[in-house]
Amino acid sequence: MGKTLLQKVWDLHKVRTLPTGQTQLFIGLHLIHEVTTPQAFDALRQRGWKVARPDRTFATVDHIVPTRQRQRQRPFIDVLAEDMIASLERNTSDFGVPLYDIGDERQGIVHVIGPELGLTQPGMTIACGDSHTSTHGAFGAVAFGIGTSQVRDVLASQCIALEPLKVRRIRVTGQLPRGVYAKDVILTIIQRLGIGGGNGYAYEYAGDAIERMSMDERMTICNMSIEGGARVGYVNPDETTFQYMAGRPFAPQGEAFGRAKAWWRSIASDRDASYEDEVEIRAAELTPVVTWGVNPGQSIGVKDRVPGASGANAQVSDALAYMGLTAGQPIAGMKIDVAFIGSCTNGRLSDLQEAARIVRGHHVASGVKALVVPGSVSVQKAAEREGLDATFREAGFEWRDAGCSMCLGMNPDKLEGNQVCAASSNRNFKGRQGSPTGRTLLMSPAMVAAAAITGVVTDVRELVDEVPAGVR
Ligand code: SF4
Numbered sequence: 001m002g003k004t005l006l007q008k009v010w011d012l013h014k015v016r017t018l019p020t021g022q023t024q025l026f027i028g029l030h031l032i033h034e035v036t037t038p039q040a041f042d043a044l045r046q047r048g049w050k051v052a053r054p055d056r057t058f059a060t061v062d063h064i065v066p067t068r069q070r071q072r073q074r075p076f077i078d079v080l081a082e083d084m085i086a087s088l089e090r091n092t093s094d095f096g097v098p099l100y101d102i103g104d105e106r107q108g109i110v111h112v113i114g115p116e117l118g119l120t121q122p123g124m125t126i127a128c129g130d131s132h133t134s135t136h137g138a139f140g141a142v143a144f145g146i147g148t149s150q151v152r153d154v155l156a157s158q159c160i161a162l163e164p165l166k167v168r169r170i171r172v173t174g175q176l177p178r179g180v181y182a183k184d185v186i187l188t189i190i191q192r193l194g195i196g197g198g199n200g201y202a203y204e205y206a207g208d209a210i211e212r213m214s215m216d217e218r219m220t221i222c223n224m225s226i227e228g229g230a231r232v233g234y235v236n237p238d239e240t241t242f243q244y245m246a247g248r249p250f251a252p253q254g255e256a257f258g259r260a261k262a263w264w265r266s267i268a269s270d271r272d273a274s275y276e277d278e279v280e281i282r283a284a285e286l287t288p289v290v291t292w293g294v295n296p297g298q299s300i301g302v303k304d305r306v307p308g309a310s311g312a313n314a315q316v317s318d319a320l321a322y323m324g325l326t327a328g329q330p331i332a333g334m335k336i337d338v339a340f341i342g343s344c345t346n347g348r349l350s351d352l353q354e355a356a357r358i359v360r361g362h363h364v365a366s367g368v369k370a371l372v373v374p375g376s377v378s379v380q381k382a383a384e385r386e387g388l389d390a391t392f393r394e395a396g397f398e399w400r401d402a403g404c405s406m407c408l409g410m411n412p413d414k415l416e417g418n419q420v421c422a423a424s425s426n427r428n429f430k431g432r433q434g435s436p437t438g439r440t441l442l443m444s445p446a447m448v449a450a451a452a453i454t455g456v457v458t459d460v461r462e463l464v465d466e467v468p469a470g471v472r
Contacts, residue, residue, distance in 0.1 A: 002270025004167045005236055006202045009142045009267060013125045015159055022161040028124035029141075030057045030154045031110045032097070034064055034084040035410065036129025040152035041091040051095040052158040058119055059092045059099040061085055062109045063410045067373050067400035071412055072102055081411065095155075108376020108402045111135040111344035115219065116378050118248025122237035122264035127154050132344050132426060134225040137234030138218035139241055140267060142202070144231050165231060166200055166276035171207035174283040179461035181354075182217035183346060183424070183444035185209070187289040187299045189281060190228040195297040198230030201276065204269060205235050209283040215244040216350040223345045224426050227296040236268035290331050290457055291428045291442040293319035298428075302447070302459045305330050322430055323439050324418070332457050334441070337419040339370040339452035340433075341445050342400075343407040346424035347375030351445040352383050355424075356391045358449035358464050364396030365455030371398040371413070373405040397452070409434020422451035 003011075015024040030053070037059075044051070051057055064081040066072050076082040085102075092099040100106040106113055111132055114120040122140035126133060129151040136143035146160065154160055172185055190197075203225050210218065218235045225233025235241075242261050245251045252260040287301035298319055300306065308316045308327035320327060325334070341347070341355050352372060364370045372392045374380035380402050383389060389399040405413040407425040414434025415421055421433055421440050428440035441457065450460040 001274060002272040004204060004269040004273045004275065005140055005234060005267055006142060006165060006167050006204070006232065007273075009123055009125060010164070012123070013142075018161055020161070022163055024159050025125055025162050027127045027154050027158050027160055028056060029114070029119055029126045030158070031114055031119070031126065031128040031133070032057060032059045032088075032151065033110050033128075033130065034061050034088040036148045036151050037091065038084060038087040039148050040129075040155055041087070041095065043152045044095070044155055049156050051097060051155050054096040056158065057097045057155070058114075059088060059097050060107055060110050060113055061088065061099075061101055062107075062402075063404045063408065065102060065403040066412050067403045067405045068412070069401060072401060074102075078412070105377050105381075108374075108378065109344045109347065109404055111219070111223065112347060112375035112379065115139065115215070115244075116248070116376060118245060118251035121245065121251065121260070122241060123267040127160060131226045132223050134230070134233045135219050135223040135344055137222040137225065137232055138215060139245075140234055140237035140264065142232055142234065145226060163200075165202045167204055168198070168201045168230075169204045169206055169275045169278045170281065171278065172205065172209040172281045172283055173207045174209060176209060176283045176286060179288055179446065179459070180283075180286045181288075181444040181446060182213060182220040184286055184289045185281070185283070186221045186224040187291065187296065187442065188286055190224065190297045191289070191299045192281070193228055193279065195227060195295050196229045198225065198228040201230045202232035202234065203228070203230040204275070205233060207280070210235055211238065211240075213240075214350060215240060216348045219348070220345055224296065227426060237264045238268070288444065288447050288460060290447065291440070292323060292325060292331050294322055294428060294430050296426065296428060296442060299442070300331055302332055302457065303330075332459060334457045335420065336368060336422045336441070336451050336455060336457065338406070338415060338421040339364070339368055339448050340373070340406040340421055340423045340425065341371070341448050342373030342375065342405050343423075343425035344375060344404070345426040346445045347373060347379065349379050349382050351424065352379070352388050353386070355445040355449040356388045358446050358460060359395040359397070359453060360391055362395055362453040364452050368452055368455050369398075370396060370452040371400055371406070373400040373413070374402050376402045395453075406433050408432055414438075422448045422457065424448045
């Protein structure tokens with residue numbers, strides 16, 4: 001019987017089975033940032049411990065960094081944010097960990113820079129104190145988000161105790177229709193399987209639609225695995241993966257790259273691997289998706305009406321009340337106040353290129369605040385070389401510096417009052433974007449761009465005729 005990628009990588013990194021039944025797993029790459037590390041480093045300091053593998057630990061700043069140039073001057077106005085970044089600077093300096101700080105060309109959202117720099121590689125185990133670490137699974141890595149106490153454990157021992165995971169294969173087959181993107185695929189998967197459907201599972205994404213996707217698109221899919229309850233999401237490495245890896249600063253170079261490729265190929269799931277269960281999603285049935293509620297599973301097609309017309313459960317009623325929606329109301333046409341393009345889900349160059357294509361020749365609707373926040377300095381520079389910043393500015397968008405921005409309310413980019421935000425990020429929880437009554441509608445960057453232009457939730461296929469068919 002063959003093995004899945006998860007089993008192979010797990011077995012290769014297993015140190016031992018603990019008395020609890022958990023696996024002590026060696027971590028190949030530990031990515032850290034300013035929010036979940038201060039207490040972890042304090043714990044090491046109190047015990048006189050060192051970081052076990054500073055050579056396998058990399059730090060960046062993303063969650064709390066302001067995205068307006070003038071607000072990035074130090075010290076930050078926000079004392080708490082200043083404390084966090086100063087702690088990370090002190091800790092990385094004291095413990096010998098590389099830091100990509102503000103002003104560094106390599107700074108950006110942790111899940112954007114890991115792949116960009118070639119730190120993320122197939123067959124690795126990767127941990128980071130952020131839920132969306134599953135992003136790195138796009139490369140055939142086993143990557144999971146961890147809490148602060150586990151960050152401490154990994155810093156101290158380069159190991160972590162984990163429950164074994166079952167594997168569900170999700171095959172996305174056929175051609176995606178015009179105007180349907182990777183974001184629509186993963187929102188549909190979460191909607192169909194439920195936000196807890198992946199509990200105890202790793203999701204293996206397969207099928208010809210996934211195989212045709214670029215690495216950026218695969219990252220969007222894997223990024224939101226956690227929103228479906230799966231601890232890990234991954235795609236088997238293939239030629240698309242290897243082409244992306246080639247020449248990245250931390251990727252193997254020259255002959256070593258050839259050897260690495262052979263090994264990366266070998267860790268892909270075997271043809272006769274068995275899965276706990278399998279699900280098929282037919283790409284041709286998908287439409288652009290918008291969330292209407294307060295978790296990423298509460299979504300519908302842009303042409304659909306919000307649920308709850310009769311016999312709605314308390315969760316649905318509560319979500320509708322919070323969102324200010326009426327049961328049976330079409331989601332298209334819902335007024336927005338803010339449009340946010342960015343985050344580790346959809347803040348990469350191809351996302352910005354696609355959004356720019358939609359906004360070109362249009363202008364942001366009156367009364368809408370629209371911002372584009374590149375996921376990293378590298379994305380920002382590449383976009384600026386292509387003139388995308390000018391395209392967005394001419395259309396009335398604000399062009400910002402790299403960071404998590406409006407994905408969460410930990411920096412100056414926040415919703416106010418009960419503003420409605422069309423967002424390309426990953427969470428629409430109550431208060432997620434910084435205002436306790438703020439409302440978030442998740443969608444693809446192209447759909448955010450369309451909403452920014454019209455001022456209401458809009459089917460991007462109606463706004464722009466030339467939205468391409470299938471995977472971009
Ligand atoms: S963009 Fe959002 S989800 Fe991604 S790392 Fe930042 S805060 Fe976390």
